[in-house]
Amino acid sequence: MIFKIYYQDSKKETPRRENTRSLYIDAESKPEAIKRIEDHNPDFNLEQIELLTxxxxxxxxxxxNYKLVEY
Incomplete structure (x- = not known):
């Protein structure tokens, strides 16, 4: 399954819509996608995870801008 992850680069800053970025990841489930992102990018502030179908x-x-992130 392909998920689109919306995130901010830092948990230390107040989230601002203008700073929201996104990436795409292939994972078996939403919890797996979250874990893989958090394991490789612990500073990311995840805002939303969207299943794309x-x-x-x-x-x-x-x-x-479509490119699957490989971890």
Whole structure:
């Protein structure tokens, strides 16, 4: 399953919408995706995890910023 993770680079700063970034990860479940992100990027402030399927996944894959993160 492909998940889109919305995050801020630091837990120490107050979250601001302008600083929200995203990445894509392939994981078996939402908890596994969260664990893998937190294990490799402990400073990230995770905001939202979205499962991408069907047309939403197709749309994201067409974007220039689409790249699966490999851990």
């Amino acid at each position: 069907g047309k939403a996944l197709e749309y994201e894959q067409q974007g220039v």
